[in-house]
Amino acid sequence: MTRLLYFAWVKEKTGIASEDVDLPESAGTVADVIAWLKTRGPEFENAFAQSETIRAAVDQTHARADASIAGAREIAFFPPVTGG
């Protein structure tokens, strides 16, 4: 099981803050997970429509689209940060 987290407008569009899922075995990278998420219904398709603007973190560390998710316990998806 992998915990997926969604923040800011990604959370609003998916309608959930977090969930535990069994990722498909073929998903090896962050981009693969996003491609799979898009197939999970209109909310996810909409949330990840502009997937190039969405940032990800694997186990609480920033990760690029081509980053491996091997062994990941927690993957988060969010818009570019706007703190400070």
Added chain:
Amino acid sequence: MIRVQEGDFNIGEEIEALRKDCSGKVRTDIGAIVTFTGTVRDALRASDGEGAGEISTLTLEHYPGMTEKELARIEEEAHARWPLQASLIVHRVGTLLPGDNIVLVITASAHREAAFEAARFLMDYLKTSAPFWKRETGPQGEHWVEAKETDDQAAARWREE
């Protein structure tokens, strides 16, 4: 030191605490203390168009766990780059009003240059790496603040040097 909190901070008290060693004595190896405070502006961003009006609240969401890790990592990098005696990053979360404090960065060094540079570095990285998101409420409802390209450029500058 890093802190993420809902409540306000007192800049004077934070400086005094930072200046003291573990026995409560004022340190004499610090020659320069720089503080940066970010506060809530009441005007909507120019990119939202003319006459967009004023914001009534600003709500900050964050990623508990990762936020603390990122802030600690950023602070550690600043200490690796400059000879700092002490530093502090405080970031508020939750709903804030125009005029409220959002973020505080304090850097202390023997000399002013390291303190100035490190404070600027911390803010530039905080703007682009720490997982906080701002949501404004204004006359046209609520919306998420978009990231600025100029913030990315400011952070990128430190990698080129």
